[in-house]
Amino acid sequence: xxxxxxxxxxxxxQNKYLIPEIIRLLDEGRTVTIxxxxxxxxxxxxxxxDKALLKKSDSIKIDDVVLAEINKGQYVLHRVIKMDENFIxxxxxxxxxxxLCRINDIKGCAVGFYRKGRxxxxxxxxxxxQLYSFMWNKLFPIRRYLLYGYRxxxxxxxxxxx
Numbered sequence: 422x423x424x425x426x427x428x429x430x431x432x433x434x435q436n437k438y439l440i441p442e443i444i445r446l447l448d449e450g451r452t453v454t455i456x457x458x459x460x461x462x463x464x465x466x467x468x469x470x471d472k473a474l475l476k477k478s479d480s481i482k483i484d485d486v487v488l489a490e491i492n493k494g495q496y497v498l499h500r501v502i503k504m505d506e507n508f509i510x511x512x513x514x515x516x517x518x519x520x521l522c523r524i525n526d527i528k529g530c531a532v533g534f535y536r537k538g539r540x541x542x543x544x545x546x547x548x549x550x551q552l553y554s555f556m557w558n559k560l561f562p563i564r565r566y567l568l569y570g571y572r573x574x575x576x577x578x579x580x581x582x583x
Contacts, residue, residue, distance in 0.1 A: 488528045498513075
């Protein structure tokens with residue numbers, strides 16, 4: 422087999438086909454790596470650049486990043502910000518608004534992320550990710566202004582490399 426035969430190709434599949442298959446694999450106890458789509462987890466995770474390693478989890482807690490169905494057929498990968506025995510409140514790091522779902526609407530939990538084209542997994546239980554999460558959540562009152570500066574200034578100076 423030649424090296425050319427082993428080259429990796431990325432293909433894009435619509436979420437309505439991909440997500441049910443991801444959920445099936447998670448329900449079987451497998452882990453799944455997906456390339457992220459969207460801007461709702463900025464500034465730490467970027468559209469089409471970063472990947473998430475997901476697994477099924479029975480013990481969701483605040484600050485976990487979860488794959489959740491928020492409406493019929495509509496899924497998000499967002500952070501848990503509040504929970505009670507029936508409902509979970511979610512918010513993307515790049516969002517101001519929240520989403521509400523039931524506990525059984527959580528389909529998977531992020532174990533970590535492959536960021537900025539790196540091959541090493543940044544685990545969500547690692548000190549780096551925990552520090553990011555803590556600081557970003559504490560900055561919520563001024564997040565709107567930080568995100569504006571990130572989009573209008575930072576990304577112009579340092580564009581995202583895919």
